Amino acid sequence: MARIRLCYVTHGLSSNGIESLLVSIAQQIDREKYDVTFVLALDPDVIPVHEETVLALGMRVIHVCDLDGLAKKRRYASSLRRIFAKEQFDVVHANMDLLNGIVLREARKAGVPRRICHSHNSKTQYAVGKGAVLKKLAQRAYRFVMRRLILRNSTDLLGCSELANAYMYGKRPAIVIHNGTQLQKFSDARKTGDIAPDLRHSPVHLCTVGRVSAQKNPLFLVDVIAELAKLRQDFVLHWAGTGELYDAVEARVEANALQPYVQLLGMRTDVPQILAGCSYFLLPSLFEGLGIVLIEAQASGLTCFASDAVPEAADVGACRFLPLEIGAKGWAKAVDDAIRSGTHPEVDPARLRLYDIRNTVEELDRVYENRGEKA
Numbered sequence: 001m002a003r004i005r006l007c008y009v010t011h012g013l014s015s016n017g018i019e020s021l022l023v024s025i026a027q028q029i030d031r032e033k034y035d036v037t038f039v040l041a042l043d044p045d046v047i048p049v050h051e052e053t054v055l056a057l058g059m060r061v062i063h064v065c066d067l068d069g070l071a072k073k074r075r076y077a078s079s080l081r082r083i084f085a086k087e088q089f090d091v092v093h094a095n096m097d098l099l100n101g102i103v104l105r106e107a108r109k110a111g112v113p114r115r116i117c118h119s120h121n122s123k124t125q126y127a128v129g130k131g132a133v134l135k136k137l138a139q140r141a142y143r144f145v146m147r148r149l150i151l152r153n154s155t156d157l158l159g160c161s162e163l164a165n166a167y168m169y170g171k172r173p174a175i176v177i178h179n180g181t182q183l184q185k186f187s188d189a190r191k192t193g194d195i196a197p198d199l200r201h202s203p204v205h206l207c208t209v210g211r212v213s214a215q216k217n218p219l220f221l222v223d224v225i226a227e228l229a230k231l232r233q234d235f236v237l238h239w240a241g242t243g244e245l246y247d248a249v250e251a252r253v254e255a256n257a258l259q260p261y262v263q264l265l266g267m268r269t270d271v272p273q274i275l276a277g278c279s280y281f282l283l284p285s286l287f288e289g290l291g292i293v294l295i296e297a298q299a300s301g302l303t304c305f306a307s308d309a310v311p312e313a314a315d316v317g318a319c320r321f322l323p324l325e326i327g328a329k330g331w332a333k334a335v336d337d338a339i340r341s342g343t344h345p346e347v348d349p350a351r352l353r354l355y356d357i358r359n360t361v362e363e364l365d366r367v368y369e370n371r372g373e374k375a
Contacts, residue, residue, distance in 0.1 A: 021292065090112070117157055162313070198263075204232075209241055219249065299355075
């Protein structure tokens with residue numbers, strides 16, 4: 001029996017949440033059943049972190065071009081059409097946010113029978129930061145056009161949460177796919193004491209992991225640490241990740257003399273070992289589709305504090321949601337109170353198992369196996 005020709009379309013294969021998810025899926029999917037290709041919005045000379053991982057699994061990687069500028073976006077669309085026509089994929093699974101509209105239009109024109117849109121977020125990154133009002137107006141028009149293309153050209157609508165589905169599809173019915181992770185490597189690191197060696201010694205270890213971008217609200221997090229340092233001095237925040245606001249975060253840490261309390265780790269591949277050495281996790285995001293890093297932190301035994309803009313689906317028992325409106329002082333007090341109490345909430349094993357990557361692959365397998373056009 002011929003294998004199902006499956007194509008994942010994504011920006012790259014970096015360590016961010018969406019692309020890490022796709023790499024984990026690639027590692028778990030039945031490679032005797034699926035012939036997998038990744039199509040990346042990267043120039044040919046750009047090699048992302050996890051490309052070698054995917055290639056070692058016997059999968060193919062095709063670089064198209066980056067999306068820097070209108071001319072490259074047009075080139076990207078025409079290149080997709082040629083690739084889809086040549087490869088004759090059975091399934092195209094698009095993970096490009098609103099640009100999925102273009103991806104799936106080209107897949108339909110090329111005759112791909114199963115065209116899947118996957119929503120991973122609840123807002124767009126362009127709706128926050130400098131010039132956000134103008135960006136929101138432009139984004140509203142862009143979203144209107146792209147949503148129409150998505151709904152017209154998709155055979156299946158997926159998302160990581162009900163909130164993510166509402167953002168992308170409005171009231172259209174869509175399937176929630178539990179964005180899973182390799183839970184065992186996080187729980188095992190904690191059980192075996194496999195801790196990253198460069199975690200500074202302190203009685204209390206805090207942690208955050210993720211792209212240092214406007215969506216993650218990193219400057220607010222620095223302010224939280226500044227307020228927490230007024231309440232106690234026996235802690236360190238271990239901060240893993242890079243992004244466009246990394247320099248601004250570093251500058252604010254220095255301006256507030258917070259170097260004893262903040263360890264900027266940069267890009268890391270040993271997140272399970274970092275989490276294994278910590279007790280509390282902070283994620284004050286402005287928005288999230290789910291926040292899979294919260295699942296990983298809870299699997300590692302951490303008590304989590306997240307903004308109430310994060311979907312409640314990310315809570316498997318050890319997550320507390322805080323409004324951003326209470327400010328940095330309010331967040332610092334909540335964290336300090338939790339540390340002083342010395343208690344940690346219990347994770348619900350049944351809810352946690354939903355986010356095992358093996359369950360995610362099973363959920364996707366049911367979608368992929370239906371290879372005909374939607375009625």
